[in-house]
Amino acid sequence: MADELVFYTNPMSRGRIARWMLEETGAPYTTEILGFESSMKAPAYLAINPMGKVPAIRHGQTIVTEGAAICAYLAETFPEAGLAPTPEERGSYYRWMFFAAGPLESAATNRALGFHTPADKSRMAGYGCYADVMDTLEKAVSASPYIAGNRFTAADVYVGSHVAWGMGFGTFEKRQAFADYVARVTDRAAHARASAIDDEAASAMQKSA
Ligand SMILES: N[C@@H](CCC(=O)N[C@@H](CS)C(=O)NCC(=O)O)C(=O)O
Numbered sequence: 001m002a003d004e005l006v007f008y009t010n011p012m013s014r015g016r017i018a019r020w021m022l023e024e025t026g027a028p029y030t031t032e033i034l035g036f037e038s039s040m041k042a043p044a045y046l047a048i049n050p051m052g053k054v055p056a057i058r059h060g061q062t063i064v065t066e067g068a069a070i071c072a073y074l075a076e077t078f079p080e081a082g083l084a085p086t087p088e089e090r091g092s093y094y095r096w097m098f099f100a101a102g103p104l105e106s107a108a109t110n111r112a113l114g115f116h117t118p119a120d121k122s123r124m125a126g127y128g129c130y131a132d133v134m135d136t137l138e139k140a141v142s143a144s145p146y147i148a149g150n151r152f153t154a155a156d157v158y159v160g161s162h163v164a165w166g167m168g169f170g171t172f173e174k175r176q177a178f179a180d181y182v183a184r185v186t187d188r189a190a191h192a193r194a195s196a197i198d199d200e201a202a203s204a205m206q207k208s209a
Pocket of ligand 1: 013
């Protein structure tokens with residue numbers, strides 16, 4: 001029997017990245033929706049993710065947290081989906097997935113919170129400064145149709161989600177290359193399915209609040 005796959009999320013969160021990736025795999029999974037101030041901080045969930053944050057998955061006895069790790073784990077665990085990198089794609093795949101999880105996420109979050117790296121201290125910050133991160137991202141999404149080459153991989157689920165969110169929430173500059181990349185990577189049935197599921201769950205939560 002296949003290992004049970006359980007997805008812990010909130011539809012108004014980075015859990016949407018993992019939902020998209022789960023839908024891409026085609027693997028059956030069950031969803032546990034958690035409330036931010038309630039079940040996400042309860043002992044049962046803290047045993048899964050001591051950070052009290054979503055997303056997380058449990059696959060059999062294996063727990064994976066962190067959106068990027070979930071994307072990479074699912075791509076390797078369900079190779080039939082064809083979203084893990086080939087040897088030729090591997091370098092760019094990991095490079096840009098880690099870039100998005102580290103420098104990109106930190107630069108965008110700090111900026112949104114009003115923190116700007118002092119020019120003489122950018123050497124200390126892993127992301128240097130926001131402007132360099134945006135310029136680097138633009139080069140990365142323009143170098144090839146997809147972030148790791150000529151075909152869609154799990155790295156596009158992760159990087160594409162960040163770019164789409166950043167543009168939507170105004171934490172990224174609105175550059176044409178970003179909009180074009182988002183349009184390319186989100187034009188997929190799994191993305192549409194995942195969005196519909198989370199939109200419906202979000203509206204049900206809002207109605208019952
Ligand atoms: N580094 C984590 C961040 C996860 C995260 O911050 N999730 C937010 C929602 S978008 C959360 O669960 N916040 C609840 C809280 O911190 O109380 C990842 O990339 O998955």
